[in-house]
Amino acid sequence: MSISFDVVINSEDYSVDMNSGLDTLKGASEVTQQIATTLLVDKVPQKLTSDNKVRTTLKRSFKGSFGQVFSLEFYDEEAKKRFNKMGKSVFIELMSYFINEALFQNTLKLSKKATATLEKMGGELEENLLNQLRKSSLSHLHASPNKFNKDVSLRFRKSRVEQKVIATLNKETYKTLVPKTDRKKIQITASITRLNINTGNGRLLLKGKDETIAFGFPLQKHYRQLKVASKKIFSDNLHINNGQEKENWKTLNLVAHTLKTHDGKIIKYLLEGIENV
Template sequence: MDSFFAQHRQTKRDTTSVIGVQGAMAINFDVVIETPEYEVDMKAGLDTLQGVSDATRIIGETLLTQKVPQRISYKSDVRTTLKKTFPGSYGHIFSLDLMSEELKKQYRKIGSATFSELMSYFTKEALHIDVDVDSLSEKAQKTLEILGDNTEKLIEQLRESPLRNIHEVPKKFGYKVLLRRRNSISNRELLVKFDKETSLVLEAKKSGEKVTLLVSIRRLNTNTGNGRLQVKGGEETVAFGFSTMYRDVRLATKKKFSENLDYNNGIDIEHWKYLEIIAAPVKLLDEKIVKYIVLGFHDE
């Protein structure tokens, strides 16, 4: 394991980014395991902390280099360091450390608030949690545009061991895990919450069936093609994506989805127009559908 499990270091102040050991810029976070006993099973706890470390490093390195890291190495210029614990539920402060001047420069360019926005966005997208891309700041949306196809690659990589490790405690013991940004000693911003429900999403599998649906497009990320749709007669939105990279989806198909979103936005549901699509459901073990993979239109 990398320096995440290094010896604890005491810090004189707790700020969003400070110059740490060897001139590194330290961006401070904390992870809280909400156990009433203030203690946790050691194996599951270490797995969860490792998952938090890996997810933070992968997202951070992707945002700062525009490349999704294939391997995590202790020699990387983006590292995590475990710091002090604090009273209350079982929790630890840790930092994302930027070692090179180029990475520090890129972080300042993105900005602290945007960095936090995108940390939360990518983690939630990987867990199929409803995220309104339009509610992201203009700076965050521009950063997503620059990342292009790397956004989908990053999300898929997070669904592998990082998020599975994070959920070791929620899955086995039912305790919630909170990832927070420490903007100051008194200001801690919740980025994402992991629990037993989000752990189930990682077990979802694409079914072999094909279904024909009448749907209204409620959200659409024009960088990745991911979004949310509402089946006619349904009350909740469901995540959707395409069976190919969004750049390879036909322009006519993209226009149908974006035009449907634009038309239905802001009008009463009885006046909505619907698209008739063919899709493959992605289901949990209890058959609940968490996502649809769009295969085409019924009239094609």
């Protein structure tokens, strides 16, 4: 049993620097195995070896920039059963979610089944996976964007003629892997647009802005220690705004500090307090 993927490195002459290209392929393999193992075995792999129950296999290369097909192979019956129960579409949804979440990027709204799978997974396992992805595998996947400014796409291959982009990596997404913490407290007015009830991470929209941005808490334990009434403020704000026109959204007055890229772009707000209460 296997699932087909490919990784495409943007290249006008169908060639790439070999060292960065190999690192990019390594990153694609690591990211895929780490997410699959976490979802299907309930364990974030620290090392990837030939003994892993879920492994990747190189297939053929192809033209169209520089493309390489690879597959995710299952060597464990329980992992196969869990994958079949989850379904291919949910697996791909969550794979895209985890990569983009690790890079503080916005993602499409998850289906009900994908959301239920994520909630069942629990906050600690998810946070461990995101930290592991940021640790090295996403850095490897960014080798070509970082060193040669060549965009990379990781895709699920539905067939030889139809592919679905899981994530797109570039010079800008690489900057999110080495953020700086700015501990200066600031006040923001924002609406909650997405919330993970297990981790307290999500997306918010600043008043007067058009693009959402990631938010969370300085440490996951800070969210777990919040009183139920405080947590409910975030979920209620999300619930109230669902289905409303954006100009009618309710806002929260929040105190936060930030994570920034080295060129000063804010990529995440770390919430310290709610002024509405």
